[in-house]
Every structure is written in C-alpha cells, then in structure tokens.
Amino acid sequence: MSMIEFHNVQKYYGDYHALRNINLTIEAGETVVLIGPSGSGKSTLIRTVNGLERIQEGQLIVNGQDLANRKTDMNRIRKNVGMVFQHFNLYANKTILENIMLSPRIVLKRDEEENKKLAMSLLDRVGLADQAQKMPAQLSGGQQQRIAIARSLAMRPKALLFDEPTSALDPEMIDDVLNVMKDIARDSSMTMLVVTHEMGFAREVANRVIFMADGQILEDDSKETFFDGQPSNERARQFLGKIITH
Amino acid sequence: MISIFANYGPDLLLGLGRTLLCSVIALFFSLIIGSMFAIFETTPIKFLRVIARIYIEVFRNIPLLVITMFFYVVIPLTFAKVDGFTAGTIGLTLYTSAFIAETVRSGIQSVNSGQMEGARANGMTFWQSMRLIILPQAYRYVIPPLGNQFINLVKNSSVLAFVAGFDLMYQGNVIASNSLDTINTYMAVGVLYLVITMPLSYYMRHLEKKLA
Numbered sequence A: 001m002s003m004i005e006f007h008n009v010q011k012y013y014g015d016y017h018a019l020r021n022i023n024l025t026i027e028a029g030e031t032v033v034l035i036g037p038s039g040s041g042k043s044t045l046i047r048t049v050n051g052l053e054r055i056q057e058g059q060l061i062v063n064g065q066d067l068a069n070r071k072t073d074m075n076r077i078r079k080n081v082g083m084v085f086q087h088f089n090l091y092a093n094k095t096i097l098e099n100i101m102l103s104p105r106i107v108l109k110r111d112e113e114e115n116k117k118l119a120m121s122l123l124d125r126v127g128l129a130d131q132a133q134k135m136p137a138q139l140s141g142g143q144q145q146r147i148a149i150a151r152s153l154a155m156r157p158k159a160l161l162f163d164e165p166t167s168a169l170d171p172e173m174i175d176d177v178l179n180v181m182k183d184i185a186r187d188s189s190m191t192m193l194v195v196t197h198e199m200g201f202a203r204e205v206a207n208r209v210i211f212m213a214d215g216q217i218l219e220d221d222s223k224e225t226f227f228d229g230q231p232s233n234e235r236a237r238q239f240l241g242k243i244i245t246h
Numbered sequence B: 001m002i003s004i005f006a007n008y009g010p011d012l013l014l015g016l017g018r019t020l021l022c023s024v025i026a027l028f029f030s031l032i033i034g035s036m037f038a039i040f041e042t043t044p045i046k047f048l049r050v051i052a053r054i055y056i057e058v059f060r061n062i063p064l065l066v067i068t069m070f071f072y073v074v075i076p077l078t079f080a081k082v083d084g085f086t087a088g089t090i091g092l093t094l095y096t097s098a099f100i101a102e103t104v105r106s107g108i109q110s111v112n113s114g115q116m117e118g119a120r121a122n123g124m125t126f127w128q129s130m131r132l133i134i135l136p137q138a139y140r141y142v143i144p145p146l147g148n149q150f151i152n153l154v155k156n157s158s159v160l161a162f163v164a165g166f167d168l169m170y171q172g173n174v175i176a177s178n179s180l181d182t183i184n185t186y187m188a189v190g191v192l193y194l195v196i197t198m199p200l201s202y203y204m205r206h207l208e209k210k211l212a
Helices: A042-049 A074-080 A096-106 A112-125 A141-153 A171-186 A199-205 A223-227 A234-244 B002-042 B046-060 B064-078 B084-110 B113-121 B126-141 B143-163 B168-179 B182-211
Strands: A002-013 A016-027 A031-035 A057-062 A081-084 A159-163 A191-195 A208-213 A216-222
Touching (some): A002 A042, A002 A191, A016 A042, A016 A191, A031 A042, A031 A199, A042 A159, A042 A191, A074 A081, A074 B113, A096 A112, A096 A141, A141 A171, A171 A191, A216 A223, A216 A234, B002 B046, B002 B084, B002 B143, B002 B168, B002 B182, B046 B084, B084 B126, B143 B168, B143 B182, B168 B182
Parallel strands (some): A081 A159, A159 A191
C-alpha cells in the first residue's frame, strides 16, 4: 500500500511557485532521500506531507487521507506521521522525559505507566536514558536531535519525515544521529522521507533518491541507479558531483 | 500624617480594602481576558484576529475614566443597575485587558516559532500547543512588563473615587475635605498605595529572577 501519494501537486507562496506539478508515490516501509540545492522546494515538499504547509492544487494522499481537502483532520494525519526538524524544536519548558511523554499522553491518551515505560525504552534506544530529567537546553545539538527522534517515535507513527536533521549539528555529532536514523530505516515497517545531504546515509539505507530543483522533481531513481549508474538529468549529475567530492 | 492615621484609620483601612479587592478582581480577570485576546491575535483564524484588534484598539485608546463613566452612567440607564465599585472594577478590567493582551502577544511572538511547529507536528491541537508549550514560555518572557501593568492597575483603581467606589482615593478625598489637612491626607493615601504596590513590585522581581 502506498503511504504518500502526490498527484499533480502545486504550491504557491503568493506569486512564487514553490512546488511545480509534483507526482510522487512512496510505498509503506520505503526510505526515500530527497536532495537538491537550497530553495529547490524539498523542505516545502516534506512539510506538505504533515500539513505544516497547505497545497493549492492537486491531490496529496497521506495514509489514505486527502490533505487537499479542507475537511481533513490534520491532527489525525500527524498522529501517524512524525517529523524531525533541522533545529530539533524540543519544548524548552519541559524536561527530556516530558518532551517524549507529552503527546502520547494528551493526544493518544496512553496509560501513564505504559507511556513512561515506552519513553524510557526509546531514550535507551537513542542512548540517552541518563538524560531523562534534564532540560533541552542542557543537551548538545546531537543529543537534542536524538531526543527529537525519540519524541516522534513515541507516537508510534507509520511514517517519519526528516527535514535536514543533521544540517545544524557539529560534525562530530552527526554520526550519532545518523546511526539512530539508520536503525529506524532498517525497521521495514517505517516509511521515511528524509531531506539530507548525507550521501553516506542515502547509500546505506535509502531505497530511492529524489533530486529536486526549482520546485520540480527532476530525478527519481533507485539508490543503485543514482549512485552506481548515472542520473539522467544533467543538473542532478552536477549536483551529485559537487556533494560527493566533499 | 500620624494624626490622620489616628483619626481616620478605619476609613482609610476600609478604602485600602476596597482598592485591594478591586485590584485583585481586575488583575485576575484582565489576565484571563488579556491572554485570551493575545491568543486570538496570534491564531491563524482571521475573524478572531480582527475581533482582538478591535477590542485592543478601542479599550487601549479611550481614557479609563471615560470607560468607567460609561459603565457607571450609560449601562444603568438601559440595562441593570450597577454601583460605583462594580462599574469601576469592570472598566478597569476591560481597560487593563487591552494592555495585557498586547504584552502577552509580544511574549507569544518572542517564543521561537519552532516550538509551535514541534508541538503541532506531534499531533497537538493549536490550543493544546498554546496552553502547554507556548504560553508558559511567553509569560516568562513578559514578567517585567506584566509587573508594570499590574502596578499601573493598582494605581488606576483610583478611578473608583470618581464613581463613588469607596476606595482609598475616595476615602482620601472625603477625609481631606473633612479634616482640611489636605497635604497630610494625600501623603497618608500615597503611603497606603505603596503598601500595595511595593510588595507587588518586589514579588514580580522575585518571580523574574526565579523563572529567568
């Protein structure tokens, strides 16, 4: 079953055409990496999937619900589709443990004991169980991002969206975060859409790589075609050449 | 001044009590009403934003005395009978709410927008995100200006004197005209206002340090 389907999606900011005729299907359990130069619309695209950005035209079906329909309950979508942000966006006024437990408690009405058990096991999974009682500001960026991932996982989502999860991190922090993400990607039931320039991550766990520029999808390849063959699109080839040499 | 306290102590204390009561009621409700309009101003719903804008501009830009007179004179003519204390307290509440709304709104807007996005992306509704994540942080930012509003509120409660609200200022006026000792009477009244405002100001400072 497909988890996310874009059909001729258009998105405008005023006169600016941010997403141009997007057609894209992501199957349940797939890990898809989205790359492209800044301003290409990849963040906009990923933010439409959980309704943080509204689309103006076309059809966007996520987990069986049409997001173009004004009547669609966004909160229902977001229960099933988590998001990890570039700047973590942990709740500054809550402890690490509360950050993870809050939404399951008030949105899913999960039993408190079970909630805490799951939260602690997730903290353990991201290697930060000893930080449970700290405030977000006391943690490093890499730690905060791993907490943000744990917070999303606590909702037991079907899909996770990652919007440049390592771009704001110091280099030595990036691997810890990527390892957690790889761990999730290997779980075959989780659908992942990841905006990143970490090509090592893409090579290792992605099923597909999508290249965007100027609000359009220019390339949509399997990982093998993209890295081992050659992207057919000239701009995609150039872009790949630039980021691979780093 | 001692003799004023000695001769008119009970009257002054009565006034002090009235001023305190009016201030507490007005503070409580203006914080609620003000926060409500602050949230309205920051919602994605245009209708609520417009309502909030109109409220704030109207009540912020009309003198408190005029608002109070409206409730004291106009409302009794058409609707229910209200005494001076009630009219004054309502007027003061509505007036102060407009300022508190602006203060709290600035607090909400200084909370990083990522906080709201993080909460929404985790399935919380706008109201849940506001109540649990945004407002607690917003209040922390605006404790100093809120303290100013609270102190202004206490001082502005002297508007009750104009509508026979039997507050501290009203008692002062009465005592001054009875004793003919104007200077000492108003000094005593000033001291009693300080009795309310100084601890309030000290408490807000304490809160600011504690939460910062």
